[in-house]
Amino acid sequence: xxxxxxxxxxxxxxxxxxxxxxxxxxxxxxxxxxxxxxxxxxxxxxxxxxxxxxxxxxxxxxxxxxxxxxxxxxxxxxxxxxxxxxxxxxxxxxx
Numbered sequence: 824x825x826x827x828x829x830x831x832x833x834x835x836x837x838x839x840x841x842x843x844x845x846x847x848x849x850x851x852x853x854x855x856x857x858x859x860x861x862x863x864x865x866x867x868x869x870x871x872x873x874x875x876x877x878x879x880x881x882x883x884x885x886x887x888x889x890x891x892x893x894x895x896x897x898x899x900x901x902x903x904x905x906x907x908x909x910x911x912x913x914x915x916x917x918x
Contacts, residue, residue, distance in 0.1 A: 825860040825875050831899040832857070832892050858903070862886050867894055 836853040859871030872886035 824877075825862070827858065827903045828861050828869075828871065829901045829903055830857045830869065830871065830892060830897055831855070832896045833898060834896065854898070857890060857892065859888075859890070860886065862889055863891075868892065869894060869897070869900075 832855055834853045834855050836851045857871055859873050860875040861869065862872045862875070863870035868891055870889050870891045872890075873888035874886065876882065876885045878884040
């Protein structure tokens with residue numbers, strides 16, 4: 824079984840559609856919480872999928888809804904190997 828992980832990470836936010844007054848511009852970022860099966864991981868990236876199916880006699884190993892997150896954007900990561908750990912992680916959310 825693939826590892827399940829909660830990843831809290833910072834993403835870019837917004838894209839302007841025209842000229843903007845830069846004197847009053849305030850940059851923003853977006854804090855994202857993603858939970859999924861770890862499909863790929865190296866020293867720079869982690870890829871999570873929302874759904875995962877192991878290989879069978881009829882199908883190859885498959886994943887759906889894969890997102891790849893640069894590790895430099897990760898603020899916190901928690902391994903969730905069971906539903907009980909998921910409930911505990913939600914109760915201990917970082918502030």
